Amino acid sequence: MVTKWTKKIALLSAAAVALAGLAACADTSEGGGSIDPVTTEKATSGEIVWWGFTPGSPVNEGYIEAFNKEYPDIKVTWKQTSIEDYDAAIRPALGNTEGLDVYQLSAGSANGGAAVFGPNAIDLSAAVEQSLGADWKDQLSATGVNALTIDGELKALAAGAVFSGTIFINQDLFDKYSLKAPTNWDEWKSVCDTFKKNKVGCFIQGAGQGAFNIDTVHAIADNVAPGNFVKATKGELDWTDPSLVKAFELWKKLFDEGIMQDGALGQMQYPEAHNGFMSGKYAMVMMGTWYLQFLSPDVMKAAMEGAGSTDEPFTMMPIYFPDIAGTGHTGSLFGDVDYGQAVSINSQNKGPATTFALWLGTSDAGQQAIADSLNLIPALKKITPDWNNVKLVNEAKQAEPTKALVQAASAVTDAPRFATINADMNQALMDALAEIAAGKATPQQAAETLKTQQETVG
Amino acid sequence: MAAIKVAEAPADQNRSKRRGKGMQVAGLPWILPAFIFVVGLIYYSIGYTGYISTLDWDGLSPKAKAVGMGNFSKLFGDQIFWDALGHTAVFYVVTFSVQTLLGFTLAAILHTKVKLATLHKVIIFIPTVLAPATMAPVFRIMFADDGMINWILRSVGLGSLAHPWLADGNTALPALMLITIWQWTGLTFILFYAAMSQIEPDLLEAARLDGAGNFRTLAYIVWPGCRGTTVSLAMLGFIGALKTFDIPYLVTTGGPHHATEFLGTYIYRQGIRQAHIGYSAAISTVLLVLAIFGAVLMSRANRKEVQG
Numbered sequence: 001m002v003t004k005w006t007k008k009i010a011l012l013s014a015a016a017v018a019l020a021g022l023a024a025c026a027d028t029s030e031g032g033g034s035i036d037p038v039t040t041e042k043a044t045s046g047e048i049v050w051w052g053f054t055p056g057s058p059v060n061e062g063y064i065e066a067f068n069k070e071y072p073d074i075k076v077t078w079k080q081t082s083i084e085d086y087d088a089a090i091r092p093a094l095g096n097t098e099g100l101d102v103y104q105l106s107a108g109s110a111n112g113g114a115a116v117f118g119p120n121a122i123d124l125s126a127a128v129e130q131s132l133g134a135d136w137k138d139q140l141s142a143t144g145v146n147a148l149t150i151d152g153e154l155k156a157l158a159a160g161a162v163f164s165g166t167i168f169i170n171q172d173l174f175d176k177y178s179l180k181a182p183t184n185w186d187e188w189k190s191v192c193d194t195f196k197k198n199k200v201g202c203f204i205q206g207a208g209q210g211a212f213n214i215d216t217v218h219a220i221a222d223n224v225a226p227g228n229f230v231k232a233t234k235g236e237l238d239w240t241d242p243s244l245v246k247a248f249e250l251w252k253k254l255f256d257e258g259i260m261q262d263g264a265l266g267q268m269q270y271p272e273a274h275n276g277f278m279s280g281k282y283a284m285v286m287m288g289t290w291y292l293q294f295l296s297p298d299v300m301k302a303a304m305e306g307a308g309s310t311d312e313p314f315t316m317m318p319i320y321f322p323d324i325a326g327t328g329h330t331g332s333l334f335g336d337v338d339y340g341q342a343v344s345i346n347s348q349n350k351g352p353a354t355t356f357a358l359w360l361g362t363s364d365a366g367q368q369a370i371a372d373s374l375n376l377i378p379a380l381k382k383i384t385p386d387w388n389n390v391k392l393v394n395e396a397k398q399a400e401p402t403k404a405l406v407q408a409a410s411a412v413t414d415a416p417r418f419a420t421i422n423a424d425m426n427q428a429l430m431d432a433l434a435e436i437a438a439g440k441a442t443p444q445q446a447a448e449t450l451k452t453q454q455e456t457v458g
Numbered sequence: 459m460a461a462i463k464v465a466e467a468p469a470d471q472n473r474s475k476r477r478g479k480g481m482q483v484a485g486l487p488w489i490l491p492a493f494i495f496v497v498g499l500i501y502y503s504i505g506y507t508g509y510i511s512t513l514d515w516d517g518l519s520p521k522a523k524a525v526g527m528g529n530f531s532k533l534f535g536d537q538i539f540w541d542a543l544g545h546t547a548v549f550y551v552v553t554f555s556v557q558t559l560l561g562f563t564l565a566a567i568l569h570t571k572v573k574l575a576t577l578h579k580v581i582i583f584i585p586t587v588l589a590p591a592t593m594a595p596v597f598r599i600m601f602a603d604d605g606m607i608n609w610i611l612r613s614v615g616l617g618s619l620a621h622p623w624l625a626d627g628n629t630a631l632p633a634l635m636l637i638t639i640w641q642w643t644g645l646t647f648i649l650f651y652a653a654m655s656q657i658e659p660d661l662l663e664a665a666r667l668d669g670a671g672n673f674r675t676l677a678y679i680v681w682p683g684c685r686g687t688t689v690s691l692a693m694l695g696f697i698g699a700l701k702t703f704d705i706p707y708l709v710t711t712g713g714p715h716h717a718t719e720f721l722g723t724y725i726y727r728q729g730i731r732q733a734h735i736g737y738s739a740a741i742s743t744v745l746l747v748l749a750i751f752g753a754v755l756m757s758r759a760n761r762k763e764v765q766g
Binding site for chain 2: 087088095119207208209210262263265266272423427434440
C-alpha cells in the first residue's frame with residue numbers, strides 16, 4: 001500500500017516537473033505578460049524603479065531630485081549596474097512585472113542596445129506627441145529618435161547623444177614642452193617623440209576594450225573617405241573597399257610607429273586609459289564628447305583622485321582626430337543616442353514610468369539638467385548648456401573649443417556610431433581590429449573576413 | 459560448525475534484504491522533497507539548457523526559432539570554440555601539474571620540523587580564499603607594460619625580457635596560468651597535507667629501517683599513499699578547467715584576439731554579449747558532456763590501476 005502511494009507521489013512529482021518544463025517552453029515560444037504597446041497616460045503619482053548604467057550616482061539621483069520638484073508624488077528608485085554587467089542584469093529583470101519600470105536603452109549593439117532590448121519596451125510615440133505636439137520629431141534630435149525607433153515604434157526617449165571622433169589632450173603638458181596639438185601624422189609623431197624623450201606617455205587607448213578601437217578606426221576611415229565606414233556597416237559598401245583597407249593600414253601604423261602606447265592590446269579604456277590620462281602619465285587619450293564632463297573642476301578632481309593623482313585639475317582640451325591619411329578630411333563626428341528611457345511592457349506602473357521618461361527626454365527642466373552636466377548633447381534641440389552654470393578648469397582656454405564642439409555635435413544628423421552595427425558585426429570588427437594590431441592578420445585579410453561576416457549576418 | 463554457518467548466511471541475507479526493502483519504502487517519502495528539489499531545479503535546468511540549445515533565440519524575444527541540431531553543427535565549425543578547448547587542455551595540464559608538484563612538495567616539507575609551520579601554512583593557503591574579483595585588477599597592473607613584473611626585470615638587468623604580458627597572445631595564457639597556480643596551490647597543499655597525515659607512521663618507520671632515504675620514501679611510500687587525493691584533484695581540476703571563467707574574464711576578458719578564450723568566457727560572450735542564447739546553451743551542453751566524460755574516464759582509469 002505504502003509502495004503504491006510512494007509510486008503515485010513519485011509519478012505526480014515527475015508530472016509536476018514535466019509540466020513546469022512545458023510551461024517554461026510555452027513561455028519561450030509565446031512570450032509572457034500582456035503587451036500594451038501604446039500609452040498616452042501621464043500619471044502624477046506612483047512608485048517606479050529605474051534601471052541603468054550611466055552616468056551613475058550621484059548624477060542620476062540629481063535628475064530624480066529635479067524631477068520630484070515637478071512631480072513630488074512619483075517616487076523613483078535608481079538601480080545601477082556597471083556597463084559591463086548591464087545586459088546580463090537586465091535580461092531576467094525585464095521578464096518581471098515588478099522591480100523594473102523604466103530602463104536605459106542604447107543604440108544598436110551597444111550595452112543595453114535597442115536591437116536586443118527594444119522589443120521589451122512600450123511604444124512612446126503617442127505619449128511624446130501629447131507632450132510636445134505633432135511636430136515632436138522636429139523638436140527632438142534625429143540621432144535619438146532614429147536609433148530608438150524599431151518597426152515604427154518609439155521604444156525610448158533619448159536623454160541625449162554622445163559623439164566620437166575626438167581626442168582629448170592635456171594642454172598643460174603640451175604647454176610645458178612648447179608643443180601644439182597635432183593636426184597630421186608628422187606632427188603627431190613629432191609630439192610623441194618629444195613626450196617620450198621627456199618620459200611622458202604620448203597617446204593612450206585601451207585597445208583591449210574593442211568598442212573604442214571601432215571608434216578610432218571609424219575616425220581614421222572618415223579621414224580617408226568620409227562616410228565609407230558607415231556605408232560598410234550598412235552593407236552598402238564592401239569591407240574590402242580600398243579606402244577601408246587603407247584605414248586598417250593606418251590603424252596598424254599607430255601601433256607599429258609608437259603612437260599607441262606599448263601593451264595597448266592588454267589594457268582597457270576604463271579604467272586603464274582613463275586613469276593613465278587623468279593621472280597625467282599620458283598627454284592624449286581617445287575619447288568622445290562624454291569626456292566633456294571632466295572639464296568641470298569638481299568632476300575632474302574626483303576622476304584624478306580615482307586615478308591615484310593628488311594634483312590639481314589640469315586644462316583638458318578636445319581636438320579633432322589628426323589628418324593622418326593626408327586627405328584634408330577632418331572634423332568628423334559620429335555618434336548615437338547614449339541612452340534613452342524605455343518603459344517595460346511588463347511594468348505595472350506604466351503611467352508614472354512614462355511621465356518620468358517624458359520629463360527626462362522632453363521637458364526643458366530635464367534636458368537642461370542633462371545639458372549642464374556636459375555629459376551628453378541634449379535630445380531636445382532647443383536646449384544648450386547654460387554656460388553661466390558650467391564651471392570649467394580654465395575658462396579662458398577651454399570655453400571656446402568646448403562650445404564649438406557642442407555646437408558641431410548638435411548639428412550632426414546622420415553619422416551613427418554603433419546604431420548600424422549589430423552585435424555579431426560588432427564582435428567581428430573588434431576581432432578584426434585586434435588581429436590587425438597584433439599582426440595576426442593583414443589589413444586585407446581582416447577586410448575579407450569582415451566582408452564574409454557581413455554577408456553572413458548582415 | 460561450518461555447515462551451520464553456511465546454512466545461516468542466506469537467512470541473514472534475506473532478513474537484511476527485507477530490512478533494506480522496508481527502509482526503502484519507508485524512507486522514500488522522507489527524501490522526496492529533496493529529490494523533487496534536486497530533480498526540479500538542477501536536472502530540470504540541465505534539461506532546459508538542452509532544450510534551448512536546439513533554438514535560435516536571443517533570450518528575450520517571444521519568438522524562438524527551432525533549429526534542431528543546428529547550433530551543434532555550427533559549433534564544430536567554430537574555430538574560436540576549438541581554440542577555447544585547446545586553451546582549456548593546455549591550461550589544465552599545466553596548472554594541474556605545477557599545482558600538484560608544488561602542493562605535494564610544500565606539504566612534504568611542512569610535515570618535517572619547520573619553524574613557524576602554522577604561519578607558513580596560512581601564508582600558502584591565503585590566496586585560495588581571496589576573491590578573484592579583488593585580485594584581478596592587481597594582476598592587470600602587475601602584468602602591464604609599466605607594471606611590477608617588468609619593473610623587477612628591468613631593475614635586475616633583465617630589461618630585454620620585459621614584455622606587455624597581457625597584450626601578447628603568446629604570453630597572456632601563461633600569465634593566467636601563473637595567476638591560477640598562485641591562487642589554487644594552497645588548496646592542493648592543504649589536501650596533500652591532510653592525506654600525508656593519514657599515512658601510517660609505522661609504514662614510514664619501516665621504510666626508514668629498510669634504508670630508504672627521503673626521496674625514496676616520498677616516491678614509493680608517500681606519493682602512492684596520496685593517490686586518492688591526486689585523483690580527486692585531477693578530476694576537480696579537469697572540471698574546474700572546463701568551467702574556468704573568472705580569472706580570464708576579469709584579467710583579459712578572453713583577449714587579446716581570443717588568445718585566452720575559455721568555454722566559460724565564450725558561453726558568456728555568445729549568450730550575453732551577442733544574445734545567442736541557443737548557441738551558448740549548445741556550448742554549455744558540450745561542456746557538461748565533456749565534464750562527465752572526463753570524470754568517468756579518470757575514475758575508471760584510476761580503478762583499473764588500483765585493481766591492476
